[in-house]
Amino acid sequence: MNTNKVNENQSIFALGEKFNNKNFSGDVWLKMLVDRDNDFNCPIGNVTFTPSCRNSWHKHFGGQILLVTSGEGYYQEEGKEIRLLKTGDVVLIEPNVKHWHGATPNSCFSHLSIETNVEKGGVVWLEPVSDSDYNSYKAK
Secondary structure, three states, X not given: OXXXXXXXXXXXXXXXXXXOOOOEOOOEEEEEEEOOOOOOOOOEEXXXXXXXXXXXXXXEOOOEEEEEEEEEEEEEEOOOOOEEEEOOOEEEEXXXXXXXXXXXXXXXXXXXXXXXXXXXXXXXXXXXXXXXXXXXXXXX
């Protein structure tokens, strides 16, 4: 995988469109695989971050599942240490847990974002992740 720029071939899913949103600190692409208004009631998006890009702190009323499909990323819940994510990792995020996720400084990062229990409500965006929080990762 090319770690310096987004590569269409780094994931088995389409890259999608560049997603301009104030809740992301850098360049990110989104391809919805299952729409929000789908009868399956389980929106699934392929999200691709460029190196150092991360989303703001947020929470999902119904919870969220992340399936890492390529690259390396970070995941952090409020009050806990950052977790390094690699291809094949699964993150189960309980409802209403404040968290963020994004790419490491040297790698693009893609994951499937699965919203669960969507009848309980969508995402609530909070403050941006500070550089000091982002840079607090400690390798184990």
